[in-house]
Amino acid sequence: MRRYVVFIFTALFSLYAASAHADKAVTQTTSPSANGQKHVIPQRGTLYRATHGSNVSYLFGTIHVGQTAFYPLEPQVTRALSDAKKLVIEVDINNTEAMRLAIMRHGIYPDGQTINRHLSADGSVQLRQALKRVDIPFESVARMKPWMIANLLLIQEMARNGFPTEQGIEKYFISIAQEQNKPIQELETADYQLSLFDSMTDAEQEEYLRENLAELANGDAMKKALALISAWQNADARALDGALLEMQKGETASDRFLQQVLLDKRNPNMANKVETLLKTDKTSFVAVGALHLLGDKGVPSLLQKRGYEVQKIY
Template sequence: MTIINRIKHVGSLAARLATGTALGVGLFAAVAGAPTFAVAQEAAPSPGPAMWVVSDADSTIYLFGTVHLLKPDTQWRTPELEAALAEATELWLEVPNADDQAAAMPLIQQYGLNMGGAPLSSLLTDEENAQLAAASAAIGVPIEATEVMQPWLVGLQVSVAAVVRAGYDPASGVDTRLKASADEAGTPVRGLETLEQQVRFFHDLPQEVQLQFLRQSLAAWEEAEEMLDAMVALWAAGDVEGFETLVIDEMQAEWGQLYDVLLVQRNADWANQIEAMLEGSGTIFIAVGAAHLAGDDSVQAMLEDRGVTVTRR
């Protein structure tokens, strides 16, 4: 197995959480208590992470791909990015309150627990239960607590924990930093989705797909850092093609229904929302996981299929 295939295999779940749905950040903090700390970020020299613009006579919409968790010393802010943020009158994120533990806890209770159902351990092999016990101990979640959790919730916790274990911090994530800057500037922060919608994406998956997600999370637990570092390096350099090869191609080939639910369907919905935004006026900055802005199923590709011009900045 080549090094590129090996890191794609062991790190795809962790990468998915870092670049796709923002949900894992809030739920990991709510269940386990992710470590957070503030670190100043310096502007990075251009080129930096990719940015696109959609515009018409009276509207400008910036599209920026994010990584939801980053190592604290990662530099990603560029003069072009700062200028676009300063120009924007609204910041749109996947969800505006991904780190709101008070909002996350009722959703965990409603959609993440399987009270009265088969215990999780009965759905896993002895080897998988041993892996889960080790991961649970590292997360700080009693193994008994996972018995009443839906497989998707445990898989999400394990995936984000693998990212945090590799030195990636939710407090240093791009979305968190952008929201903090917007709040400081008094810029409204809005969401393309609600936290409940993101929870339902996982909850509504068939149990076997949820178990597949959990099993892949456990397989990636020990060796996520190599994949993440490679992925972030491509993202920070604005290498969209390299990012697509490393992350998107493997997801598209192997994730099946999960890829369709977490990426394709959501991108189509966001393209609809962006088209509606163009009917208004003003400048909007949209920041979503970088996986949504790469590949044939990206938001940009869907907009262009509808006749909307999208330009790389």
């Protein structure tokens, strides 16, 4: 279940990326192959077009990690962003001070407290074993909360497998928007996003951590994450919908948290923000985690139920 974090949660790890900025964005829509011929750039993720009168909002589903091979994105996406008057993302990940303050408030224990006070004996042993496997000293994470350590280890494992956060789709879009002098607007704040994880009880946080550690240790976390990235990379709608259905079947506390809090609680608020954009902006481009756009409770479906015209482009 935890592998879905790379699709729906963006704020936490921008401070831990190996680089503060993505490579300079490439906006060309075709590129030469080895024999000098041009090839068509494949579709990625999922793309919707919502309209209200003459106003348009494009909704693109992202992942929050990436690699240079993903870029440039295909013409429909780059044209939609070029046409838009503003870029809208979940959180402005370039606002590192807001990130730092949110992490200190929600992800770090107060002075004098360590994670040992909040974990069972078995949980502490499992954590120390996991940290030893990846050569991270316990002292470097001792004041981090369990949910934060779990997500940090997952993101670091993603980076080791060639998918770092500094190559994430949001950074790519931000670089294009900056080149085109477009305003950048956020749907949420870093403080709000991290407060959702901090809302878990100690017991729920330990369960979240231990499930993550087990999946990282046996390889399931990367196996499933890579399958989801492949689905996004190939715009495989059936695989993405299947991933959402699998998550909805989860029976653990952390499964329910992911579905009920990170998706179901946030999607209506995101739909509210997009609705405002449709009423006030001629053209906007909205980039959010791909799972926010899927299913009956996804943002496109919520907008459609409110009477807006929503077209799935792919």
